[in-house]
Amino acid sequence: MKILIEIAVITAFVIGNILIADVLVVTKKGESIWAITASKDNDIVSYVRREDGVEIKCSASELDGVLPVFKRGVSYSTNEGQKYIERIQKVRAKHPALMKQLNGILQEWENLLKADPEMEKKIYDAREEFYKSDKGPKAYRKLSVDLNMLQYKDMQGKYSAKIKEIIDQAKKEFVAVNKPKITALAAGGKVDVKTFLPIKIMGEELMQATEGAEKEEIKNAVEKSRAICLESGINTYSSAFTSARSLDAYLQSSAGLWLLRREVASSEQQITKIEKAIQSLISNVSNVFPKYDFSFRGFPLLQDEIRQFNNAGSKASRVTFADVLSENSCILIPMKEPGVLRLHNKFTIPLKAIFNQAQPADRIYGMIIQMHQKGGGLFQYSIKLPSFVITEGRATFSLEDDFSKLDGHFVLGPSDTDGNSFYFCCLAYLIPANDFNPQDEWRALSSFCAWRVLP
Known part of the structure; x- marks a missing residue:
């Protein structure tokens, strides 16, 4: 007989009569697997991995938990919420390396028990702030973010209709105020990159807020400016x-x-x-300039630099990550052998940066650092660099890191199938917060260097 389980810690299954969907499976080895269904047949647990739809079967003794994911729009009692919170906390205590994943699902259950008594006032205040503003992209984006955050905290969906009504009306106001601005800019005739970028960004937001002929009119204005x-x-x-x-x-x-x-x-x-x-x-x-070789993406490379870059292999900037977009305007070559780094042991590595594009004189540079963590995923942080001078497309500087920016719960994980761990670093520049980007952002200039690192 197949027994279907209510989401629970494996050591204390609760029997139910429905198949449970959307869970986090935690093994005794400290692995975490997102699954879309879970069931138990005697001592065998079956679950379907979310990433590829493959069904996995294992003994219940191999697992520490099959933990619940909060379902929005579903009514839960306070007792249910408290029960799931306690179960997640028990597994978190056993697996601190999974803190990020477990805290995410734990927070949703905790929000269920923390209804905000001022929710209605906060919704009203967000609306009033928008209507007292210039109703530009920044104000419209802030209203959307604020109301979406409040809707996220409205676990039972009590205010969903009201929030949707406010956003829909604000969208109409946003379009009415800003559509004439973009058409006027586009009609100006002379458009350089500095002029076009605001047209492009505002146009994209307006097109998301419109449809039909109105959307087509905005698109035509943007495309006319783009062509010019x-x-x-x-x-x-x-x-x-x-x-x-x-x-x-x-x-x-x-x-x-x-x-x-x-x-x-x-x-x-x-x-x-x-x-x-x-x-x-x-x-x-x-x-x-025949002394330079420009064949590699237009970088002005001397013969010695080509040899250094080739000899360094992946210790130079060759590694890419799908979720880190790089401008590919720089290559990095370590000026000394990085060797094998030790986690939490301070190091200094001198680097040469070679550029195929000029960089603004006032640019602030830094390094984006990534390392795989146990249980899956990459931990990322940034290190601001001292200012340096670029001469004939070249600059030298040193990367110094003592690992103090690592999370206290960070546990180093493997980066390849052989179990090796790597310290990945790339050159980046700072984009300060602005009207279109509410937070500071580091934008990658190069691919990543990969240096071996041990715990």
Whole structure:
């Protein structure tokens, strides 16, 4: 006979009559697996992995918990919530390395028991703040974030209809105020990158808030501005090197063309046109400066630097991560052998950075650090670097780290199938918080270096 379980800690199953969906399975080895169903047949637990839909069967003795995920829109009693909180806390005490995953599901159950008595007032205040503002993108985004956060805390969905009503009305106001602004900017005729970026960002937000003919009108205004910006930008940036014929002029021209490639071009035809302009620029600079090899993405590399980069292998900046977008405007070469790092032992590694694009003089640089943690996932932090000077596309600096930014519960995990762990680092620059980006952000300039690290 197959017994279906209510979500529970494995050592104390509660018998029910329905199949349970959306759970976190925790093994005695400290692994965590998200699953979409779980059931028990005598001593055998079956669950379906969320990531690939594969059904897994194992003995109940191999697991420490099959933990519940809160379902929004479902009514739970206070006793149920308290029961699940206690079970999750027990598993968390046994597996501190899984703190991040367990805290996430624990917080949702705790929110169930902490209804906010001022919820209605907070919804009203958020609405009033928007209507007293300029109703621009920043105000509209803040209202959406504030109300979505309140809706997240409204575990039983009591205020869902009211929140939706406010957001829908605010959306209409946002479009009515800002649509004329974007059409006026687009009608100006002269559009450079600095002018186009606000048009692009506001246009994207307006298109998300509109549909039909109104959405098409906004899209046409954005695309008209994009085409003007691309045409004038390619001509301006391509001619900059032709006029000066210096390495710095090349880097300035390259930076401008790559900016068009990243921020302006959208269609395959536009991307192809810019890439042809970049290749033409590389061909021209190669003829003017034969001592440099520009064949690797336009980096001005000397023969010694090519050998150093190749000899360093993945200890130089070669590793990429799908969720870390890089501008690929820099390569890093360690100037001494990093060896094997030890977690919590301070180290200093000198690095050479070589750029294929000019960088703003006032740019703040840092390093993005990533390491795999036990139980899965990457732990990331950043280290601000002392200022350095870029000369002829080159700079040297040192990365110093004592691991003090690691979470107190961090446990090093494997990075490859052989069980090796790596310290990944890349060069980045700071984008300060602004109207379109409410928090400081580190943007990657290079791929990651990979250095062995031991606990």
